[in-house]
Amino acid sequence: MLNNYSKEDKVLLAVDCIIFGFDKDKLKILLIKRDFEPEKGKWSLIGGFLKKEENLDDAANRVLNHLTGLDEVYLEQFFTYSEVDRDPEERTISVAYYALINIEDHDQELIEHYSAKWFTIDKIPNLIFDHNEMVDQAIKRLQYRASTKPIGFELLPEKFTMRQLQKLYESILDTDLDKRNFISKINALDILIKLDEKDMESSRKGSYLHMFDKEKYDKKTHEGFIFKI
Amino acid sequence: MLNNYSKEDKVLLAVDCIIFGFDKDKLKILLIKRDFEPEKGKWSLIGGFLKKEENLDDAANRVLNHLTGLDEVYLEQFFTYSEVDRDPEERTISVAYYALINIEDHDQELIEHYSAKWFTIDKIPNLIFDHNEMVDQAIKRLQYRASTKPIGFELLPEKFTMRQLQKLYESILDTDLDKRNFISKINALDILIKLDEKDMESSRKGSYLHMFDKEKYDKKTHEGFIFKI
DNA sequence: GCTATAAGTGTTAATTATACACTTCCAAAG
DNA sequence: CTTTGGAAGTGTATAATTAACACTTATAGC
The missing domain is CATH 3.90.79.10 (Nucleoside Triphosphate Pyrophosphohydrolase)
Structure with a gap:
């Protein structure tokens, strides 16, 4: 050519x-x-x-x-x-x-x-x-x-516990996070669905499973919401 | 080959x-x-x-x-x-x-x-x-x-006024900034040298010129300082 | 039924960000 | 000499966000 x-x-x-x-x-x-x-x-x-x-x-x-x-x-x-x-x-x-x-x-x-x-x-x-x-x-x-951006969920199974999510962010950011502060931050984002189901692997009490609500996230983003952890 | x-x-x-x-x-x-x-x-x-x-x-x-x-x-x-x-x-x-x-x-x-x-x-x-x-x-x-990162200074002359710096950030970030808040933020960073010299172009009163203190910035960064505007 | 272990949950203090208005300086005009 | 116009310079109070912190609950396994 x-x-x-x-x-x-x-x-x-x-x-x-x-x-x-x-x-x-x-x-x-x-x-x-x-x-x-x-x-x-x-x-x-x-x-x-x-x-x-x-x-x-x-x-x-x-x-x-x-x-x-x-x-x-x-x-x-x-x-x-x-x-x-x-x-x-x-x-x-x-x-x-x-x-x-x-x-x-x-x-x-x-x-x-x-x-x-x-x-x-x-x-x-x-x-x-x-x-x-x-x-x-x-x-x-x-x-x-x-x-x-809410890309952390790509690394987790579809259903995950709050503790898994926290451990994930701790390992990505290479830092320790306070459990209560982390959970209230995530809850404030309001982009997860809390299931009735529990994961019984990690404790006797069991721990509620959550899912990322992509539709809700997209809708909120469209309305000006900015994800930030 | x-x-x-x-x-x-x-x-x-x-x-x-x-x-x-x-x-x-x-x-x-x-x-x-x-x-x-x-x-x-x-x-x-x-x-x-x-x-x-x-x-x-x-x-x-x-x-x-x-x-x-x-x-x-x-x-x-x-x-x-x-x-x-x-x-x-x-x-x-x-x-x-x-x-x-x-x-x-x-x-x-x-x-x-x-x-x-x-x-x-x-x-x-x-x-x-x-x-x-x-x-x-x-x-x-x-x-x-x-x-x-303090890269904004690359776009300015060596000596610049606070107002120029503010206008620069306003145009980069595409937003309006409050003059007093901006100046106190910049001063808190403590990485500029304020000169005795004034720029008389932009007003009758004149406006003090500043320089970026790269040495000081490097030293502070080495000690854990993180630049953030 | 006792125990061990992780889950779950709120409040207070500290820090940071935002909103806001008047005075000063001085060249230029008169 | 006086006045004037216009940008420079400056501080405080409120709101919002972030950080620190400890006890109770649930339940499987013994």
């Missing part, structure tokens, strides 16, 4: 994906053992190359679906990494995304097939290339986003 | 740059009349293609320096645009940056040479491709960043 741009350099464009999951009371990310060179055998984010006929969101979804079997997952692009030597094999620019998944949902067989493993975010191993930097930035972005 | 990646598609990677300036009491951006096809003659952001031997920050700096003659300008990458047909000429992915410059500083001749023009942000014309979307997102990112 000959056109106005034809003398310009082309590059490989990858997407890399930080997959967050929330297990009991820990925020975790899913990593794979890389099975090809360079850096074969090292821990890595999942990634793949952008194809001609797709945009970056599509590519990130495709890559994520390969590993987890999941579709329609929350994904947010957050930064593009471009150091000249970041990949020793060949000049590659990588667009980083993070994904939020319900850790109970993904395809266990696929995970094993890729030798993937969950790591708590305070014990991330050394990763290839600039992937550790990507993880750090993904956590920062997640902290900001989770404070301003 | 033959390697593990050799069957993957390559793409053109561009950088596009939203250049913000602050003129009197208006936030503006600098646009150029595009002088090549496609979309020749239409208003556009400045941009250019990534070269083999540079990273994206370098490319953005290069592109910005071409148009303004400026160097060491505040630049932040904020999003990568990848719709398949965003550029009708050829598949091009674009990484968007915004820049903050002191509007008095740039090279007037270069601006004229490129038929560039400043537009206030509430009167942006129709731009090529997805550039209007880029501008909208740049403004949002600037609003967030200016609330959490």
